[in-house]
Amino acid sequence: MKKxxxxxxIVVLSSLIANSQTKxxxxxxxxxxxxxxxxxxxxxxxxxxxKQSKHLSFLSKDIVSYGKLVFKAPDLIKWTYNKPFKYSVxxxxxxxxxxxxxTKSDIDLSANKAFKNLNNxxxxxxxxxxxxxxxxxxxxxxxxxxxxxxxxxxxxxLKSFIKEFELTFDTQNYHVLNIKMIxxxxxxxxxTFLDQQINKSVSDAxxxx
Amino acid sequence: xxxxxxxxxFLSLISCASLSTTKNLKTTSINKIVENSYxxxxxxxxxxxxxxxxxxxxxxxxxxxxxxxxxxxxxxxTTEFGNKIFDFEFNNNVFKVNSIMEQLNKKIVINxxxxxxxxxxxxxxxxTNKFNDNTHFIYQTTLNKKDNYYFINKTTKNLDxxxxxxxxxxxxxxxxxxxxxxxxxxxQIKHQNFNMNMQLNxxx
Numbered sequence: 001m002k003k004x005x006x007x008x009x010i011v012v013l014s015s016l017i018a019n020s021q022t023k024x025x026x027x028x029x030x031x032x033x034x035x036x037x038x039x040x041x042x043x044x045x046x047x048x049x050x051k052q053s054k055h056l057s058f059l060s061k062d063i064v065s066y067g068k069l070v071f072k073a074p075d076l077i078k079w080t081y082n083k084p085f086k087y088s089v090x091x092x093x094x095x096x097x098x099x100x101x102x103t104k105s106d107i108d109l110s111a112n113k114a115f116k117n118l119n120n121x122x123x124x125x126x127x128x129x130x131x132x133x134x135x136x137x138x139x140x141x142x143x144x145x146x147x148x149x150x151x152x153x154x155x156x157x158l159k160s161f162i163k164e165f166e167l168t169f170d171t172q173n174y175h176v177l178n179i180k181m182i183x184x185x186x187x188x189x190x191x192t193f194l195d196q197q198i199n200k201s202v203s204d205a206x207x208x209x
Numbered sequence: 210x211x212x213x214x215x216x217x218x219f220l221s222l223i224s225c226a227s228l229s230t231t232k233n234l235k236t237t238s239i240n241k242i243v244e245n246s247y248x249x250x251x252x253x254x255x256x257x258x259x260x261x262x263x264x265x266x267x268x269x270x271x272x273x274x275x276x277x278x279x280x281x282x283x284x285x286x287t288t289e290f291g292n293k294i295f296d297f298e299f300n301n302n303v304f305k306v307n308s309i310m311e312q313l314n315k316k317i318v319i320n321x322x323x324x325x326x327x328x329x330x331x332x333x334x335x336x337t338n339k340f341n342d343n344t345h346f347i348y349q350t351t352l353n354k355k356d357n358y359y360f361i362n363k364t365t366k367n368l369d370x371x372x373x374x375x376x377x378x379x380x381x382x383x384x385x386x387x388x389x390x391x392x393x394x395x396x397q398i399k400h401q402n403f404n405m406n407m408q409l410n411x412x413x
Binding site for chain 1: 287
């Protein structure tokens with residue numbers, strides 16, 4: 001009996017520690033923001049594997065997919081899903097180049113404002129540099145061993161899409177570890193980056209569809 | 210000559226009026242519930258990779274169908290990134306749009322999507338006529354002033370396809386392929402009256 005109580009106590013305590021979230025002071029926030037912007041500017045390439053989970057309240061389990069992300073400054077991105085389906089999209093020269101399991105197509109972003117905004121947000125969120133006070137209410141937290149910055153959308157059309165972004169940063173190198181996009185319905189998507197490689201040489205040929 | 214003209218006119222009227230789905234097939238009137246059980250398991254999350262081709266434009270995404278309870282389904286379409294394109298609810302024939310992307314928020318688009326997905330998921334359908342071809346029993350049901358024909362394979366007893374039609378013309382055909390344990394691994398939704406084709410492949 002004693003053992004059981006002790007066990008429950010440990011479980012409760014450890015979950016409290018794991019979820020502990022403290023708001024940073026204004027000066028701490030500013031220091032963190034500047035470090036992230038500095039890191040983002042020094043980042044020429046990012047190569048990541050990722051795990052994506054889509055949470056929909058009415059489903060019994062999250063929809064999980066896996067893939068690879070390659071970023072090359074200033075604005076080239078290739079986002080590839082390998083499992084459980086094959087799909088890739090390249091963001092390049094104001095266009096989206098899509099390869100949907102062999103079916104290739106492209107979308108001109110200059111003609112499509114919604115897609116263009118989304119494209120910019122994706123690039124910014126991967127780099128971590130989304131510090132636009134006009135678009136977002138921004139708040140800074142320490143969450144267990146990482147930093148978390150919450151970007152709450154102010155823009156009405158974006159809000160209908162994504163209510164807020166939560167980016168989790170590594171406390172050592174200030175790179176993005178995790179992106180959480182929360183919809184107005186409270187359903188959300190999380191993208192966790194794995195095996196991150198920074199400033200590894202990346203050939204332009206990767207960004208050809 | 211006049212007789213011939215009348216004959217041709219009459220014949221062409223007949224051919225216009227007969228639906229190729231049931232052409233030359235004998236019909237008997239019945240009273241039977243035809244089941245489409247491909248989205249009937251409350252325990253399952255039905256997640257499909259979708260490829261849509263509209264007028265030679267390709268759109269990809271995920272189609273998610275969940276039976277919440279009897280006669281109650283959620284149908285959600287998201288991009289591969291997870292952003293919701295639309296979120297529909299069918300509850301006892303009451304249709305509700307929980308959300309839809311601004312660009313698609315048009316009555317004509319919503320109605321077209323509603324009709325397709327209602328046809329895809331509707332589990333119990335009251336048939337009033339039965340036809341017979343070499344391979345299938347064909348059950349005729351009515352929904353939204355359209356006739357729906359359910360093709361039940363005589364050998365496997367599986368639902369192989371549904372054809373939605375007006376009195377004279379086929380409008381939409383849904384093919385259920387690669388079926389296992391009441392799951393159709395591949396589904397094709399094909400529109401006959403305009404250039405739209407949706408290919409669904411089951412994930413997991």
